[in-house]
Amino acid sequence: MxxxxxxxxxxxxxxxxxxxxxxxxxxxxxxxxxxxxxxxxxxxxxxxxxxxxxxxxxxxxxxxxxxxxxxxxxxxxxxxxxxxxxxxxxxxxxxxxxxxxxxxxxxxxxxxxxxxxxxxxxxxxxxxxxxxxxxxxxxxxxxxxxxxxxxxxxxxxxxxxxxxxxxxxxxxxxxxxxxxxMGLAGEGPLPPRLLLPVDLWAQAMPATVDAVAPTLAALEAAVGPAVPVVVAEEGIDTWFDAFRIAQAAEVWETHGAWVSAVKPNFGPGIADRFAMASAIGSDERAAALAMREKVRARAAALLADGAVVVLPTSPGPAPFRDADEPTLNAFRNRALRMLCLAGHAGLPQLSVPAGVVEGGPVGLSLVGPRHGEGSLLSLAATL
Structure with missing residues (x-):
């Protein structure tokens, strides 16, 4: 090869x-x-x-x-x-x-x-x-x-x-x-309903929303109209901050001793994130983990009947290769606001190719309840 x-x-x-x-x-x-x-x-x-x-x-x-x-x-x-x-x-x-x-x-x-x-x-x-x-x-x-x-x-x-x-x-x-x-379900029952998280869709570029709309319409034709919901009752910024802090604290717990001992040569962005992770205090981490438990409870309630959340995977197409670090970080943080639902709650998420914006692909995501991979794949098969 x-x-x-x-x-x-x-x-x-x-x-x-x-x-x-x-x-x-x-x-x-x-x-x-x-x-x-x-x-x-x-x-x-x-x-x-x-x-x-x-x-x-x-x-x-x-x-x-x-x-x-x-x-x-x-x-x-x-x-x-x-x-x-x-x-x-x-x-x-x-x-x-x-x-x-x-x-x-x-x-x-x-x-x-x-x-x-x-x-x-x-x-x-x-x-x-x-x-x-x-x-x-x-x-x-x-x-x-x-x-x-x-x-x-x-x-x-x-x-x-x-x-x-x-x-x-x-x-x-x-x-x-x-x-x-891999030992997971390759197919499963179709979900009883689709949920459309309006607060997460609001993070996407208008052109992304337009690009994925036909795929959303095809899913709705199979299952029924998506029900608008607000998933982050505390605000999506609160969810994002909790994810960023909880993840970073755990990254430092996992790798901090090696980083401190070896002092590795990290590239731009990576070094900054490890420095941020090293400075997180126990109270800050505890507050983030408490919020994570609220997110998990909210997700479990929303998806208790097997419902599936549908949303754009990303705010837009990939940034250009020559983008500077501030531009990449801004995109990354906006994307994490859309991605952190599954991250916090440990949920399966399937990204489906769904359109093109300014020459770059964009995906539509299906987020299901825990161990709902088969249902996501069967729903995607209706496309």
Missing amino acids: EDTVNAFVDVFTIEGGSGPLSGLTFGAKDLYDVEGHVTGCGNPDWARTHPAATAHCPVVATLLAAGATLMGKTHTDELAYSLMGANAHYGTPTNSADPRRMPGGSSSGSVAAVAAGLVDIGLGSDTGGSVRLPASFCGVWGLRTTHGAVPLEGAMPMAPSFDTVGWFTRDLATMARTTAA
């Missing part, structure tokens, strides 16, 4: 067995252990200070056992702490849907490999949006699974109470096959 889009940090082949994914290929984000290879996590200092893995992590082993062939390890933003896809050490993978634009991260290499047709499945991870946002940016399917539904042993933790496994495909059929092979 020729890596034409800088998707891979290491290209090699490990043949899969015989199973439901036979004939398919995948790339694994470079925070998943692959036996005999160093898990570099997007940073040379991390790679330098960690030994090669002695075994495949469970999710890689599961895909191999299901018959898929591993084609290599894909780039990630440094320690997965970004959403844009730029890496100061290894470069930015190409967004094949619109090469002028960022591919999204932190699962940047996996989405780039799928969008370019180099592999059928891109194994990623999603803590704050690292599968959902790249899927929207590159015009592919992306699934964030229910928190805790797929094991994360043998993967670099970021913020474990938020971390989830996810993957990209170019079509729904492959998405459903992969989901079933």
